[in-house]
Amino acid sequence: MIHLPKNEAKLMVAVHGWSGILLGLVLYAVILTGTAAVFAEEIGTWSAGHVSTSSAFERPIGKTVESLGAQTPSKYHEGVDLFEVGDHELGAFFHRHETDPDGTFVSRGIYYQVDRDGRVVDRQSGTGEEVFGPHNDDALSHFLVDTHVRLHIPNPWGLLLTGILGLAMLVAAISGLMIHRHLFKDIFTLRPRANPVLFNRDRHSVAGTWSLPFAFILAFTGSFFSFFGTVGVPIVAMAAFGGDVQALNDTVFGNPGKPDPRPAATSGLDRITSDAIHRTGEIPTFVTIENFGRADAKVTTFHPPEESGVVPISLLYDGADGGFKQVKPLIGATPSAGGTLAAIMSPLHFGNFAGLLSKAIWFGLGFAMCYVTLTGLRLWVVRRAIEARTLGWLDRLVTIIGLGLPFALLCTVAAFFLTTSSGQALFWTPAGFLIASAAAILGGFFLRDREKLAPLMEGAIGVLLLGLPLLRLLMGGPGWGVAIREGQPIIAAVDSALLLAGGWVIARVASRRAERIARQPAFLQAAE
Numbered sequence: 029m030i031h032l033p034k035n036e037a038k039l040m041v042a043v044h045g046w047s048g049i050l051l052g053l054v055l056y057a058v059i060l061t062g063t064a065a066v067f068a069e070e071i072g073t074w075s076a077g078h079v080s081t082s083s084a085f086e087r088p089i090g091k092t093v094e095s096l097g098a099q100t101p102s103k104y105h106e107g108v109d110l111f112e113v114g115d116h117e118l119g120a121f122f123h124r125h126e127t128d129p130d131g132t133f134v135s136r137g138i139y140y141q142v143d144r145d146g147r148v149v150d151r152q153s154g155t156g157e158e159v160f161g162p163h164n165d166d167a168l169s170h171f172l173v174d175t176h177v178r179l180h181i182p183n184p185w186g187l188l189l190t191g192i193l194g195l196a197m198l199v200a201a202i203s204g205l206m207i208h209r210h211l212f213k214d215i216f217t218l219r220p221r222a223n224p225v226l227f228n229r230d231r232h233s234v235a236g237t238w239s240l241p242f243a244f245i246l247a248f249t250g251s252f253f254s255f256f257g258t259v260g261v262p263i264v265a266m267a268a269f270g271g272d273v274q275a276l277n278d279t280v281f282g283n284p285g286k287p288d289p290r291p292a293a294t295s296g297l298d299r300i301t302s303d304a305i306h307r308t309g310e311i312p313t314f315v316t317i318e319n320f321g322r323a324d325a326k327v328t329t330f331h332p333p334e335e336s337g338v339v340p341i342s343l344l345y346d347g348a349d350g351g352f353k354q355v356k357p358l359i360g361a362t363p364s365a366g367g368t369l370a371a372i373m374s375p376l377h378f379g380n381f382a383g384l385l386s387k388a389i390w391f392g393l394g395f396a397m398c399y400v401t402l403t404g405l406r407l408w409v410v411r412r413a414i415e416a417r418t419l420g421w422l423d424r425l426v427t428i429i430g431l432g433l434p435f436a437l438l439c440t441v442a443a444f445f446l447t448t449s450s451g452q453a454l455f456w457t458p459a460g461f462l463i464a465s466a467a468a469i470l471g472g473f474f475l476r477d478r479e480k481l482a483p484l485m486e487g488a489i490g491v492l493l494l495g496l497p498l499l500r501l502l503m504g505g506p507g508w509g510v511a512i513r514e515g516q517p518i519i520a521a522v523d524s525a526l527l528l529a530g531g532w533v534i535a536r537v538a539s540r541r542a543e544r545i546a547r548q549p550a551f552l553q554a555a556e
Contacts, residue, residue: 053429054179055193056401060433061176062246063394066379066387067522072169074522075444076115079506079514083311084118085110090297092146096120097294097320104137108317109156114165117149118142121159122320125277157183167457168444172437177253180458184258191254198247200404235396235403242393249377281359283344288324296350297327303352304329304343323348328356338372338381402430427478431485432468438492439464445496445503479544486537493530497523 064071089110097105106124113119123137139159141150152159162170178186294317304312314330325347333340344356359367375381379390409423443460447453468485475481500523501507511519 052401052405053426054189055197056398056405056429057179057433058176058190058193058250059197059246059394059397059401061172061437062250063391063398064437065172065176066390066394068169068173070384070387070518070522071172072166073516074519075168075441075448075500075505076165077448077503077505078115079511079516079519082116084112084116085301085305085312085315087144088298089118089301090295092118092142093120093297093317094293094295095146096140096142096148097122100138102321105320105322106318107135107137108320110315110317111313113141114163117144121156123156162454164448164451164453167448167453168441171440171457171461187254187258191251191258194247194251194254197243198251200243235400239393239396239400242390243397245376246394246397249373252373253377283318283326283328283356285324285326288322289319290323291321292323292325292348294320294325294327294347296345296347299350300327300329300345303345303350304331307343307352308334308341310334310341317347319347326353333375333381335382338375339368340371340375402426405430423478424472424476424481427482427485428468428472431482431489432465432472435468435485435489435492436461436464438489438496441496442492442499445499445505449503483537483541486533490530490533490537493526493533495530496526 093108093110097108100122104122104124107122109119109121109123111119119139119141121135121137121139123135125133126136127133135156136154137156139150139152139154140148143149162174174180176190178190180186181189297315301312301315308331310331312329312331316328316330318326318328327345327347327350329343329345331341331343340358342356342358344353345351346353357363357367358371372381379386405426406423409426440457440461443463444453444457447456471485472481475484506514506516506519508520508523511517
């Protein structure tokens, strides 16, 4: 039970309300896209149109990487990043670290995409941000993640904005906690027979109270990611390394050792990946090579957390002979509390530390946070609409964004399916989002009655949810039998989730319409 003096309680209510109303709609967009981004990998598998499960790191890649190194200028042998791209194909980025004339620290080099037979199918030169951009087959998952991380606003402004939103969410969570005078009672208080405003306030309080721990975790970890690179790294580099970001990275993330520039083939990659999988039980998500082709080459493999753990695993190997050296912490050469804390930020933010179970819990809590944000805005508007009738525009705006955003995201998926086979998904995926957003805004502008606007938009969402699994099949996606037989049950699971959600939304719209008709006079019911 929390007791505050009357004036302090009123202040906390004001802080809670205004912190939500000023940034609430943008915060809702970040939370909703983050909720979807929790399953970005699964959505990518579901939407890709193929069912292959063989990882690039389970195949021999050593000779392929050696061949790529031979055709790459030696100035880009400072570092090599290896990762999966497309249908379990291999991506390799040979690069070096540079500081541009404007002071921006970049990785610049040559990127190769190699198919399963070792053939180079794509070659690009540029910075890491340029070559790691979206491709046609992963345009959808990349769009979801980028919308959540920086709202498609150029760096560093997008990251700064989402960081500020994370802090606003933290303020709203703390002030919401403070204004609950009976916190444990509020967890279970629902009065369905009370007037609609009171019942909606109960639901807002219950959902908000249950999701408070998640709100703290999401806000803190999200702010950490947003401010780490945009604010933290430049400040630390300036204070401790004279502005040299490379020196900072070498000290914090590098592998100390005596330089040895003698030429030596980095030929133990296949032995390294096999040993890493055996030690961790997990396929690497990323592999890096420092000083490729030198005697002091080092290889680091990055793996998801163990089944019962939260901390991701990194293993360090000698690049010349492939020998195992140590389990490598994320920060520094030896384990530390700070390194562990930094390492668990990503698993805690995206919920990917216990497989589908933790992701499902994070998805549910994220959905609850979306509900809390929207109902909080609605309660704020309704309470003040009684005092001032000029807030109708805000009520309509909440409806347009609250329902228009999921509508636009679903239209984005449809645009991806319709254009991926023609190779135009990279353009039409974000274009579909913008077109659908414009349609939702225009609909809200012309249809000013919320009682008509909300059911129309909810119905459109329901139809899209029901139609996307069928559209996926029509555009050549695998059926459930093929997907399950090939070890990709996630495709059937996503289809099932969409169908269930679509059925629930349509049933909800129909039920509300029936209730609205029942409340009307008899002659209006006959007209309906």
